[in-house]
Amino acid sequence: MDSKRTLTGLLTALQRVPGGSALIAGYIGLVRGLGLLRRALVPTEVALLEMIMGSYGAQALAAACRLGVFEHLAGGPRLAAELAGKMGADPGHLGRLLEFLAASGIVRGGHGEAYALTRFGRGLLAGRAGSLKAFAEFNGAAPTLQAWATLDASVMTGRAAFHIAHGEEFFPFTQRHPAFAALFDRAMVGFSEAMGPLFASAYRFGPGTVVDVGGGCGALLAGVLQRQPDLAGVLYDLPEVVAAAPAYLAAAGVAGRVEVVGGSFFDGVPAGYDYYVLKNVLHDWGDDECGVVLGHIARAIKPSGRLLIAEMLRGPRPFPLPAAMDLGMMVLTRGGRERSRAEFERLLQSAGFELRSVVSASAFMSILVAEPVSLHLQQSGPSVIPEQIGVPDIGQEHVPGLVPGHVAHLDHQNTMAGRTGQESGS
Numbered sequence: 001m002d003s004k005r006t007l008t009g010l011l012t013a014l015q016r017v018p019g020g021s022a023l024i025a026g027y028i029g030l031v032r033g034l035g036l037l038r039r040a041l042v043p044t045e046v047a048l049l050e051m052i053m054g055s056y057g058a059q060a061l062a063a064a065c066r067l068g069v070f071e072h073l074a075g076g077p078r079l080a081a082e083l084a085g086k087m088g089a090d091p092g093h094l095g096r097l098l099e100f101l102a103a104s105g106i107v108r109g110g111h112g113e114a115y116a117l118t119r120f121g122r123g124l125l126a127g128r129a130g131s132l133k134a135f136a137e138f139n140g141a142a143p144t145l146q147a148w149a150t151l152d153a154s155v156m157t158g159r160a161a162f163h164i165a166h167g168e169e170f171f172p173f174t175q176r177h178p179a180f181a182a183l184f185d186r187a188m189v190g191f192s193e194a195m196g197p198l199f200a201s202a203y204r205f206g207p208g209t210v211v212d213v214g215g216g217c218g219a220l221l222a223g224v225l226q227r228q229p230d231l232a233g234v235l236y237d238l239p240e241v242v243a244a245a246p247a248y249l250a251a252a253g254v255a256g257r258v259e260v261v262g263g264s265f266f267d268g269v270p271a272g273y274d275y276y277v278l279k280n281v282l283h284d285w286g287d288d289e290c291g292v293v294l295g296h297i298a299r300a301i302k303p304s305g306r307l308l309i310a311e312m313l314r315g316p317r318p319f320p321l322p323a324a325m326d327l328g329m330m331v332l333t334r335g336g337r338e339r340s341r342a343e344f345e346r347l348l349q350s351a352g353f354e355l356r357s358v359v360s361a362s363a364f365m366s367i368l369v370a371e372p373v374s375l376h377l378q379q380s381g382p383s384v385i386p387e388q389i390g391v392p393d394i395g396q397e398h399v400p401g402l403v404p405g406h407v408a409h410l411d412h413q414n415t416m417a418g419r420t421g422q423e424s425g426s
């Protein structure tokens with residue numbers, strides 16, 4: 001077992017013991033404290049150069065991932081020249097890339113020694129649960145870099161850098177660029193595969209049904225259902241995104257307990273379930289769009305239900321990861337942002353929810369647990385379309401024509417209208 005797994009196992013175990021959350025918070029505080037200590041001690045020029053040249057590291061990782069360097073090392077240590085032969089690469093240039101990766105701790109070796117993967121290199125391997133390979137490639141992809149190149153114009157105008165660079169918003173752009181869309185979806189899978197077990201340990205679902213709204217290919221849902229055999233799920237995302245889900249869910253062994261539904265959360269969400277999950281969804285949108293999505297969920301959720309929002313919470317002091325993610329949202333989306341607990345509390349209140357608790361699920365992910373306030377459940381709205389969706393509860397009858405693990409379509413006639421609405425005014 002490598003140390004990354006040991007750490008995940010440790011966090012999962014800590015979540016189960018009394019007072020475990022406090023220990024996790026202490027661990028997170030220690031890591032952050034060490035970061036602050038390093039910042040206080042490092043010479044100014046060194047710190048600045050590390051930041052300025054930080055993009056070199058991201059580019060080196062993206063290129064190494066695209067070239068399959070880490071997969072070539074997965075079978076065991078290799079000399080640079082041997083690896084270059086395997087890959088058909090230029091030995092000199094590959095050697096320098098490897099030297100940089102070794103200096104960054106992604107691999108070890110060099111200076112005549114064979115290169116081998118460290119735990120960081122293994123975290124970038126294809127096909128490994130929770131791999132960040134696709135996210136590294138997404139960050140180094142041309143459309144992403146072109147958006148970052150317009151950051152200054154974005155700061156001056158308040159417009160999304162992605163829109164300035166590409167003339168349209170992120171999600172409509174992905175519709176016209178399927179390879180980029182697939183890369184983004186894979187990046188999200190990598191993020192969420194690691195989170196599934198942590199999520200299920202941090203928040204104990206009761207038996208029932210959970211709808212993962214904007215759940216991508218189902219990586220988080222699969223992880224949660226694997227841990228909780230008494231739960232069934234609905235995966236809800238745009239039709240073109242959930243098209244890939246049945247195969248993914250089947251491979252994860254949970255397809256029989258998941259109804260896959262395609263549609264836009266701006267038009268409505270599947271109605272009448274116990275739990276609704278929004279993981280890394282609200283941070284893509286401004287407060288108005290979040291209000292629409294939360295309003296649909298408020299009208300759709302069972303009165304006894306729970307809404308679980310998983311995001312990287314911003315604290316009173318800016319820490320590098322949440323602050324970087326926030327900047328990423330500013331570049332890629334119009335209105336998207338990382339929010340503080342107080343900001344979420346306001347959003348939830350105005351949509352008809354009350355925040356009940358906040359649980360740490362990992363070093364960088366919190367779960368906000370909210371319950372519906374009865375007043376808002378009586379409001380009418382377009383979100384309740386029960387006859388059009390599958391009912392995946394174990395033991396309940398399914399709507400004719402909808403088979404677990406198959407893709408159904410919530411009326412998404414207005415899906416594009418919802419997205420177009422998002423574009424207008426930007």
Ligand SMILES: C[S@@+](CC[C@H](N)C(=O)[O-])C[C@H]1O[C@@H](n2cnc3c(N)ncnc32)[C@H](O)[C@@H]1O
Nearest residue numbers: 188192214215216237238241263264265279280
């Ligand atoms: C940042 S990703 C998060 C995915 C997943 N929840 C996770 O954490 O891995 C945002 C998700 O929202 C979905 N999405 C964007 N617009 C949507 C819409 N109008 N209706 C439903 N889903 C949408 C995207 O397809 C994507 O899967």
